[in-house]
Amino acid sequence: xxxxxxxxxxxxxxxxxxxLLFIWFIASFGFGIIWVEELNSIKLGGFKLGFWFAQQGSIxxxxxxxxxxxxxxxxxxxxxxxDK
Amino acid sequence: xxxxxWTWVLVGITFSIYIGIAIWSRAGSTKEFYIxxxxxxxxxxxxxxxxxxxxxxxxxxxxGLISFSGYDGSVYLMGWxxxxxxxxxxxxxYLRKFGKFTVPDFIGDRYYSNVARSVAVVCxxxxxxxxxxxxxxGVGLVFxxxxxxxxxxxxxxxxxxxxxxxxxxxxxxxxYTQVAQYCVLIFAFMVPAIFISIQMTGNPIxxxxxxxxxxxxxxLLEKLDSLHRDLGxxxxxxxxxxxLDVFFITAALMVGTAGLPHVIVRFFTVKKVxxxxxxxxxxxxxxxxxxxxxxAIAVFSRINLIETVSNKDYEDLPSWFKNWEDxxxxxxxxxxxDGKVQYVADPKVNELIVDKDIxxxxxxxxxxxxxxxxxxxxxGALAAALSTAAGLLLVIxxxxxxxxxxxxxxxxxxxxxxxxxxRLAAVFAVSVAGYFGINPPDFVAATVALAFGLAAASFxxxxxxxxxxxxxxxxxxxSGMIAGILLMLFYMLxxxxxxFGGGTEREWWFGVSPEGFGTVAMIVNFGVSIVISKxxxxxxxxxxxxxxxxxxxxxxxxxxNH
Numbered sequence: 001x002x003x004x005x006x007x008x009x010x011x012x013x014x015x016x017x018x019x020l021l022f023i024w025f026i027a028s029f030g031f032g033i034i035w036v037e038e039l040n041s042i043k044l045g046g047f048k049l050g051f052w053f054a055q056q057g058s059i060x061x062x063x064x065x066x067x068x069x070x071x072x073x074x075x076x077x078x079x080x081x082x083d084k
Numbered sequence: 085x086x087x088x089x090w091t092w093v094l095v096g097i098t099f100s101i102y103i104g105i106a107i108w109s110r111a112g113s114t115k116e117f118y119i120x121x122x123x124x125x126x127x128x129x130x131x132x133x134x135x136x137x138x139x140x141x142x143x144x145x146x147x148g149l150i151s152f153s154g155y156d157g158s159v160y161l162m163g164w165x166x167x168x169x170x171x172x173x174x175x176x177x178y179l180r181k182f183g184k185f186t187v188p189d190f191i192g193d194r195y196y197s198n199v200a201r202s203v204a205v206v207c208x209x210x211x212x213x214x215x216x217x218x219x220x221x222g223v224g225l226v227f228x229x230x231x232x233x234x235x236x237x238x239x240x241x242x243x244x245x246x247x248x249x250x251x252x253x254x255x256x257x258x259x260y261t262q263v264a265q266y267c268v269l270i271f272a273f274m275v276p277a278i279f280i281s282i283q284m285t286g287n288p289i290x291x292x293x294x295x296x297x298x299x300x301x302x303x304l305l306e307k308l309d310s311l312h313r314d315l316g317x318x319x320x321x322x323x324x325x326x327x328l329d330v331f332f333i334t335a336a337l338m339v340g341t342a343g344l345p346h347v348i349v350r351f352f353t354v355k356k357v358x359x360x361x362x363x364x365x366x367x368x369x370x371x372x373x374x375x376x377x378x379x380a381i382a383v384f385s386r387i388n389l390i391e392t393v394s395n396k397d398y399e400d401l402p403s404w405f406k407n408w409e410d411x412x413x414x415x416x417x418x419x420x421x422d423g424k425v426q427y428v429a430d431p432k433v434n435e436l437i438v439d440k441d442i443x444x445x446x447x448x449x450x451x452x453x454x455x456x457x458x459x460x461x462x463x464g465a466l467a468a469a470l471s472t473a474a475g476l477l478l479v480i481x482x483x484x485x486x487x488x489x490x491x492x493x494x495x496x497x498x499x500x501x502x503x504x505x506x507r508l509a510a511v512f513a514v515s516v517a518g519y520f521g522i523n524p525p526d527f528v529a530a531t532v533a534l535a536f537g538l539a540a541a542s543f544x545x546x547x548x549x550x551x552x553x554x555x556x557x558x559x560x561x562x563s564g565m566i567a568g569i570l571l572m573l574f575y576m577l578x579x580x581x582x583x584f585g586g587g588t589e590r591e592w593w594f595g596v597s598p599e600g601f602g603t604v605a606m607i608v609n610f611g612v613s614i615v616i617s618k619x620x621x622x623x624x625x626x627x628x629x630x631x632x633x634x635x636x637x638x639x640x641x642x643x644x645n646h
Contacts, residue, residue: 010635017173024169028162033331036155040321046303047295051321054158055150055379056291059165059372066172066365073177073637074358082638083358 009080016072020065027053027061090459091230098268098463099245102470105264106249106257114502117254118185118482124259124353130366132259133350135266135471137164137341137367138374139215140222143269143468148443150382151389154312155323157382159330159599163337165368165375170342172364176351178551180360181634185352186479187345187543188487194550195558196627198492203565205487207542208345212476212483213516214535215346219473220521223466229411229445230462239521242470247514250474250481251507255353258474265467270373272464276448276457277377280384283451290380304383311390316429320386325597332600339606340536343544346475349482357637385447392450393425393436401425404449413439477513484509534576537602541568545609553614554631560617568609575601 031039032054039050047056077083085093111117124132142164150157182190188208192201220239227238249257274290281293285304297303308320318324325333341347350367351360393401398416408414415437416425427436445465448458485506490497497505542565549556549564577583579591579598589597596604622628633639 006632006636013635020173021169024166028166029331029334032158032162033327033334036327037322045292045295046297046305048305048321051155051158051305052295054155055161056376058162059376062165062169063365063369063372065169066361066368069173070358070361070365073361077358077637082636 005080009076009082012076013073016069016076020069023061024065028058032058085455087230087455087458088232090455091462094456094459094463095231095466098264098467101264102245102249102261105260106253109253109257109260111252111254111256111503114185114486114499114506116256117503117506118352118478118486119349120254120256120259120353122353123355124363126354126359126362127366128259128263129350129354129359129363130370131266132262132353133347133363133367134370135262135269135467136258136350136475137347137371137472138266138269138468139472140219140465140469142374142378143273144222144225144444144465145441147378147381147385147447148440150379151386151443152440153323154318154320156325156330157379158323159325159333159337161375161379163334164341165372166334167338167341168364168368168371170338171347171351172361172368174551175342175348175547176360176364177357177637178634179348179547180351180354181357181637182630183352185349185486186482187348187547188483189491190550191543191546191561192487192491194627194630195546195561196624197558197562200546200558200562200565201487201491203562203569204543204546205483207538207565207569208479208483208487211344211535211539212346212479213513213520216473216476216480216513216517217520217524219469219476220517221524222469223473224521225441226445226462226465226469229408230459236522239518242466242473242521243514243518246470246473246477247511250477250514251510254506254510255349255478258471258478259353261474262471265471266370268467269464269471270370272460272467273374273444274377275460276451276453277381277384279453279457280388280447280451281380284384284387290384291376294380294383304387308383308387311387311394315390315394315427318429320383326595328595329597329600332596332603336540336600336602336606337536339540339544340538340602343539343542343547344535345539345543346472346479348543349479350475381444381447385443385450388447388450389438389443390427394427395424397423398425399423402450402452404446407449408442408446413442473517477510477517480513481506481509484512534572534580534598537572537576537598537605538569540602541572541605541609545606545613549610549613551631551634554628555617555622556613557617557620557623559620560613560615563616564609564611564613567612568605571608572602572605575605 036050040048042049044052115121146160188201188204191204223242224235224239227233228235249261277290278288281290282288285293285296287293287296305321312320354360354363417435419435425436426433428434448461485502489505490502546561546565576598579587
């Protein structure tokens with residue numbers, strides 16, 4: 001495999017990491033901590049939304065993020081033939 | 085059957101399973117001892133990682149902590165799960181590709197220096213020992229309350245069990261016992277939660293139930309907020325910590341989680357890089373089941389506790405209250421001699437002190453669930469404590485036999501000799517852990533936070549920079565780790581143990597508590613590492629090639645013991 005292929009693969013990987021970690025930050029530190037009071041004025045059933053994100057929603061987002069990452073990376077590995 | 089018989093039966097069955105697995109999966113080589121032979125499937129590794137990670141603190145203490153701190157307890161929920169995202173995206177695949185046995189292995193090779201390796205060994209030992217003492221204490225607690233044996237006898241029984249399968253089976257034995265332990269602990273955690281959720285809200289799913297409504301149509305959380313208001317506590321759903329501190333503690337726990345050696349090392353046991361990613365996904369999914377249930381249990385048990393005891397006649401309280409009073413974990417002092425329990429925020433009027441650690445254990449009794457459910461919780465708590473203790477003991481034993489003896493003191497040691505050294509180190513580690521379980525230093529609770537802070541301040545930046553910043557050299561990494569650890573130790577000692585003149589909450593730097601200071605120390609580590617590396621020579625060519633190679637998933641060979 002050529003060096004340029006490796007560099008391209010790494011850049012795409014970094015792009016995915018950037019996007020996923022941005023969502024990670026917003027769902028936990030953003031919705032669960034920084035904007036928690038604002039979101040608490042919205043109700044989700046018997047939950048205040050900010051509180052729900054801090055104790056439930058953020059965790060669901062984390063799980064989805066890792067599985068999204070697995071999918072994206074498996075596709076990327078295949079594209080560059082690094083899955084062997 | 086009565087509770088004690090049920091507990092003996094369930095604990096007996098689960099312990100026999102663990103011992104049976106240990107005999108079946110003995111380790112014959114160092115590779116089996118350190119990384120279970122390297123061919124563990126992603127699902128099995130996910131199960132084992134989940135059990136490894138969920139300790140006595142997660143199982144016994146966390147829901148109780150949240151129950152007493154409400155929204156503030158979110159730091160544990162987000163912190164101890166969000167770290168897995170960092171682990172899966174930033175560490176696990178690359179460390180698996182690197183393909184060695186331990187975290188100090190990576191630090192030592194990537195920074196081409198035995199000084200770096202030694203610093204990493206010291207951090208790994210410090211983190212693991214502080215953590216393991218708490219697990220043994222949890223074992224003793226369960227034994228003394230449910231089996232009515234002396235707390236020290238309980239610790240010793242726990243030690244013998246862990247010793248048996250960790251020493252015999254190493255990572256291989258631990259992996260398969262942890263799979264069994266995950267099943268036991270998650271079942272034990274969920275059954276009472278589902279029962280209570282149905283009891284209180286009519287909904288069998290606790291995650292939805294605690295956002296539900298009681299029989300009078302009042303939302304449970306609103307009801308709890310108003311109970312808290314009446315008794316003078318801060319509203320349950322808003323908490324009382326500053327936003328900045330909540331932010332910093334969450335970050336420190338996340339980064340600390342991603343830097344814990346006993347968790348990282350689990351990712352060395354799978355076959356391929358893509359398996360490392362997959363097992364991180366499984367692990368978090370399996371952990372999330374408990375972590376999303378814990379806040380529900382917290383709310384149910386808080387409401388149940390307040391409604392059962394507040395302003396009730398002491399004489400009429402149910403039997404669980406007196407049972408826990410006997411252990412000293414609940415205490416009642418009738419200050420105004422009216423025979424009723426005044427449970428309020430004001431310490432001058434308050435008559436009831438409840439240890440946070442008992443909420444999960446007492447919860448099924450408070451909700452009047454059948455005896456077998458209560459016994460199940462006891463068996464689950466033991467599974468959680470033993471599985472984590474075993475994982476930590478393995479890190480300690482590998483640090484001594486592999487990183488210290490094989491890599492530094494006596495490189496020509498034979499495979500057989502190293503295996504004997506690993507087993508002896510495990511025996512030694514269990515004994516030390518047992519000693520701390522029997523004679524708990526009163527700083528156990530404080531040191532768990534220290535363990536996370538230290539992991540955040542030392543390993544995390546060194547590993548991240550080692551993967552994502554090719555130019556990082558040994559001078560930078562070593563000075564960064566040392567600066568991070570020393571700063572973290574200084575802050576903890578000053579504000580937790582009153583050294584260096586001590587200090588009160590008002591004097592916290594930037595208003596950050598010692599629990600959250602790991603984040604600051606981590607940032608300092610990053611800063612120092614980068615600045616120092618700019619003024620010192622780039623790492624040698626072959627090290628830069630290592631970095632190139634760990635970024636590409638293909639060709640991840642078997643872990644080699646060179």
